[in-house]
Amino acid sequence: MQQPKLSARGISLWFGEKQVLKDIDIGFQDRQITALIGPSGCGKSTLLRCFNRMHDRTPGVRLSGHCYLDQEDIYAKSVFVAAIRRRIGMVFQKANPFAKSIYENINYGLKINGVQENQRHELIVQSLKESFLWDEVQHELHKPAAQLSGGQQQRLCIARAVALRPEVILMDEPCSALDPLSTAKIEELIKNLKADYTIVIVTHNMQQAQRIADNTVFMYMGRIIEADTTPNIFNNATNELTSSYVHGKFG
Amino acid sequence: MKRKLLEYLEWGSLLMSTTAVCFFLVVILWDLASKGAGSLSWDFVSRFPENGMTSGGILPAIIGTVMLTVITAITAAPFGICCAIYLHEYAPDTPVTRLIRASIRNLAGVPSVIFGLFGLACFVQALHLGTSLLSAGLTLGLLSLPYIIVTSEEALHRVPVSIREGAWALGATHFEMVRDIVVPSALPGIITGIILAVSRAAGETAPILFTGAAYYINNPSFSLDQEFMALPYHLYMLSTQHQSVDLVRPLAYSTALVLIIVVLLLNLTAFYIRYKSSKDHATA
Amino acid sequence: MKLVSRKHTEKFTARFFKACGFGAGSVLIALSLMLVWNAAAFFIHVKPYDFVSKTQWDPTGSPSAYGMLSMLISTMLVAVGAMLIAIPLGIGTAAFLAEYAGRKLKNMLKPAIEMLAAIPSVAIGFLGIVVISPGLAGLTGRSNGLNALNGAILLSVMALPTIITVAQDAIDGIPISYKEASFGIGASRWQTLTQVTIPAAAPGILAAIMLGVGRAIGETMTVLMATGNAIALPHGFFDAVRTMTATIAIEMGEVPFQTTHYYALFSVAILLFIITLVINMIGEYFVGRFKKFEIR
Numbered sequence: 001m002q003q004p005k006l007s008a009r010g011i012s013l014w015f016g017e018k019q020v021l022k023d024i025d026i027g028f029q030d031r032q033i034t035a036l037i038g039p040s041g042c043g044k045s046t047l048l049r050c051f052n053r054m055h056d057r058t059p060g061v062r063l064s065g066h067c068y069l070d071q072e073d074i075y076a077k078s079v080f081v082a083a084i085r086r087r088i089g090m091v092f093q094k095a096n097p098f099a100k101s102i103y104e105n106i107n108y109g110l111k112i113n114g115v116q117e118n119q120r121h122e123l124i125v126q127s128l129k130e131s132f133l134w135d136e137v138q139h140e141l142h143k144p145a146a147q148l149s150g151g152q153q154q155r156l157c158i159a160r161a162v163a164l165r166p167e168v169i170l171m172d173e174p175c176s177a178l179d180p181l182s183t184a185k186i187e188e189l190i191k192n193l194k195a196d197y198t199i200v201i202v203t204h205n206m207q208q209a210q211r212i213a214d215n216t217v218f219m220y221m222g223r224i225i226e227a228d229t230t231p232n233i234f235n236n237a238t239n240e241l242t243s244s245y246v247h248g249k250f251g
Numbered sequence: 252m253k254r255k256l257l258e259y260l261e262w263g264s265l266l267m268s269t270t271a272v273c274f275f276l277v278v279i280l281w282d283l284a285s286k287g288a289g290s291l292s293w294d295f296v297s298r299f300p301e302n303g304m305t306s307g308g309i310l311p312a313i314i315g316t317v318m319l320t321v322i323t324a325i326t327a328a329p330f331g332i333c334c335a336i337y338l339h340e341y342a343p344d345t346p347v348t349r350l351i352r353a354s355i356r357n358l359a360g361v362p363s364v365i366f367g368l369f370g371l372a373c374f375v376q377a378l379h380l381g382t383s384l385l386s387a388g389l390t391l392g393l394l395s396l397p398y399i400i401v402t403s404e405e406a407l408h409r410v411p412v413s414i415r416e417g418a419w420a421l422g423a424t425h426f427e428m429v430r431d432i433v434v435p436s437a438l439p440g441i442i443t444g445i446i447l448a449v450s451r452a453a454g455e456t457a458p459i460l461f462t463g464a465a466y467y468i469n470n471p472s473f474s475l476d477q478e479f480m481a482l483p484y485h486l487y488m489l490s491t492q493h494q495s496v497d498l499v500r501p502l503a504y505s506t507a508l509v510l511i512i513v514v515l516l517l518n519l520t521a522f523y524i525r526y527k528s529s530k531d532h533a534t535a
Numbered sequence: 536m537k538l539v540s541r542k543h544t545e546k547f548t549a550r551f552f553k554a555c556g557f558g559a560g561s562v563l564i565a566l567s568l569m570l571v572w573n574a575a576a577f578f579i580h581v582k583p584y585d586f587v588s589k590t591q592w593d594p595t596g597s598p599s600a601y602g603m604l605s606m607l608i609s610t611m612l613v614a615v616g617a618m619l620i621a622i623p624l625g626i627g628t629a630a631f632l633a634e635y636a637g638r639k640l641k642n643m644l645k646p647a648i649e650m651l652a653a654i655p656s657v658a659i660g661f662l663g664i665v666v667i668s669p670g671l672a673g674l675t676g677r678s679n680g681l682n683a684l685n686g687a688i689l690l691s692v693m694a695l696p697t698i699i700t701v702a703q704d705a706i707d708g709i710p711i712s713y714k715e716a717s718f719g720i721g722a723s724r725w726q727t728l729t730q731v732t733i734p735a736a737a738p739g740i741l742a743a744i745m746l747g748v749g750r751a752i753g754e755t756m757t758v759l760m761a762t763g764n765a766i767a768l769p770h771g772f773f774d775a776v777r778t779m780t781a782t783i784a785i786e787m788g789e790v791p792f793q794t795t796h797y798y799a800l801f802s803v804a805i806l807l808f809i810i811t812l813v814i815n816m817i818g819e820y821f822v823g824r825f826k827k828f829e830i831r
Contacts (some may be wrong), residue, residue: 276650278694355560360749365753365807483756511655522646
């Protein structure tokens with residue numbers, strides 16, 4: 001098997017005294033979609049947030065182990081955290097557009113990351129097209145983002161991440177707050193993005209994992225129980241916990 | 252029947268106390284407005300005092316108060332906002348941070364006359380700024396500081412964590428996140444707090460008693476290193492220290508009215524900004 | 536290149552904000568050091584015990600006397616008087632706002648209370664001279680009504696907004712389940728308010744009172760203008776008095792710098808500072824307690 005694009009080696013994480021992640025070892029292949037599943041509280045979102053160091057400023061968090069993007073240690077002292085986050089984009093559970101216009105929401109990331117002004121417009125238009133938002137908003141790019149619908153806002157947040165041309169996109173239950181129609185659109189979008197990006201998506205929706213993910217990782221109580229291709233996890237799980245979870249016996 | 256009556260009496264007592272509080276406000280405003288309006292005129296707010304304060308206007312006191320307010324805002328606001336940003340966006344939850352917070356909260360409870368003493372000892376004497384507009388402005392700046400910090404911190408607190416994370420996820424540094432995302436969102440709340448703080452400062456008298464306020468200045472230059480006239484101090488002098496207090500009573504009334512109008516206008520501006528931003532959020 | 540400068544900005548700004556935070560935090564320390572420094576120069580000449588236990592205050596006499604007990608008692612007298620008025624009115628209003636007033640009425644009363652808080656103290660002092668003083672003079676038959684009672688009335692007006700706001704927050708913070716339990720056993724609204732809600736909100740109400748007392752003791756202009764300015768041991772509310780704040784305000788303007796009298800005023804200030812600090816800290820403690828209650 002080839003080198004994983006993104007990996008965790010021996011990651012353990014504590015919130016205060018409580019250990020939330022226990023010695024996690026996992027790799028994600030380049031240009032594939034990997035779903036993290038498991039009952040709520042199993043640590044899947046917490047693990048996801050380790051990969052772009054979102055826990056850095058959370059009080060009371062202690063972390064040991066390493067995460068690698070290609071061969072580079074994400075938690076190395078010499079690493080500038082903003083530079084890592086530029087390469088590893090993230091989409092959150094609830095759409096979180098800035099209180100700016102649609103255009104500025106995407107422009108902002110490009111601006112702070114030093115993209116030349118003459119290249120930005122092109123990138124903004126392109127990312128809106130890639131996120132299936134262009135047709136809906138092309139005539140009102142300077143409208144406040146807050147006026148978009150929930151599904152549109154989430155696609156804007158994806159566009160915002162995609163515009164930076166990251167290498168990896170982390171998605172934390174991106175559809176959980178959306179209606180089925182918006183969900184379908186975003187799933188379609190995620191499948192398209194696979195051609196260019198490594199995608200890790202946390203989901204509590206088993207059907208969604210089966211629809212979009214190449215690989216699935218099942219987590220339980222802060223540990224990885226099983227990681228395999230999606231069909232194997234859902235049909236031939238080796239671990240009993242996994243098969244009872246994916247068949248809806250608990251969680 | 253008897254129980255019903257008792258109930259009415261009991262709730263009536265609460266209603267009475269509320270009415271009493273409102274009555275205080277009405278008496279204050281009505282008395283000042285009705286008796287102050289008489290000698291209030293364009294001349295009064297646009298002319299210098301004449302004949303040993305017994306006639307003429309209060310223009311230099313108005314200008315002095317406005318300048319004092321501006322200096323207070325310029326010195327206290329940036330410092331206060333930066334401190335609030337440190338406390339809310341940067342500071343880890345350590346005993347030292349808690350000590351800083353406690354010290355700021357307690358600073359808000361220090362009597363204003365003690366700020367006046369501090370201004371006298373620190374700005375007027377130790378820093379050799381003399382009794383001047385600058386000394387008084389700095390003193391009022393310190394007085395306003397805790398209010399500005401506390402209200403700014405509350406405004407920062409209302410900015411949701413999710414959009415901070417959104418900025419981080421795009422590769423913004425912590426400072427870029429604060430500057431571009433958090434502060435713009437919190438700005439209406441911060442500005443409201445600053446205006447409320449300086450409107451308090453504008454009405455303060457005790458801190459400027461020994462730091463630069465003067466009873467009467469012939470030819471005021473309104474420069475930073477000179478003494479100045481101010482509305483609240485002017486009212487104090489007219490109502491207690493003038494040689495013929497009864498003669499200048501109408502002028503004192505009008506001065507009080509102008510002072511109240513200035514302060515209430517500042518407050519209304521602040522409430523308007525708060526109202527407007529809360530409405531914007533509601534549609535968002 | 537760009538990245539390097541961003542790193543530098545990040546580091547520099549973090550330090551800058553930290554400096555601001557520590558700077559603001561040290562204002563209180565600077566203030567207390569200034570007071571201690573100047574008061575120390577006084578206590579070289581005058582025994583601290585004499586300072587607080589004697590009633591004679593005559594800095595310009597020969598020999599000069601620096602006993603501040605009568606000012607201290609005057610301060611307390613006026614503050615206690617103010618609280619006797621403000622506590623029932625303030626808690627009554629807070630209870631009315633929290634339990635009885637509808638949304639519309641609340642939306643009208645809240646700005647009114649904020650407006651009352653915004654009125655400068657010198658304007659309230661002025662009204663003490665022109666409105667309350669003649670009224671009290673008529674009541675007592677003396678030539679004027681500039682006395683402790685006048686100051687107490689004015690200070691109660693100034694302390695009311697603080698008391699009402701904090702007490703209302705405390706009463707609002709009581710979980711509805713408490714009240715429902717009380718109604719469930721057949722208690723009337725009034726019984727619920729006085730026997731369940733207010734006792735449960737007691738820490739917050741105590742905080743409100745403490746913050747109000749702090750405000751009343753530290754207030755300068757109103758008492759300076761309305762209490763008659765007589766340094767003597769007061770015998771009642773109808774005596775003219777002079778509080779600690781008023782003494783500082785009056786005498787600091789006339790005293791030559793760096794004299795014993797000058798330092799004496801800083802010593803009065805340090806005592807005032809300690810009293811208000813302690814009262815505010817007690818208030819803070821209770822605020823902390825009812826905030827915790829709220830979260831639960």
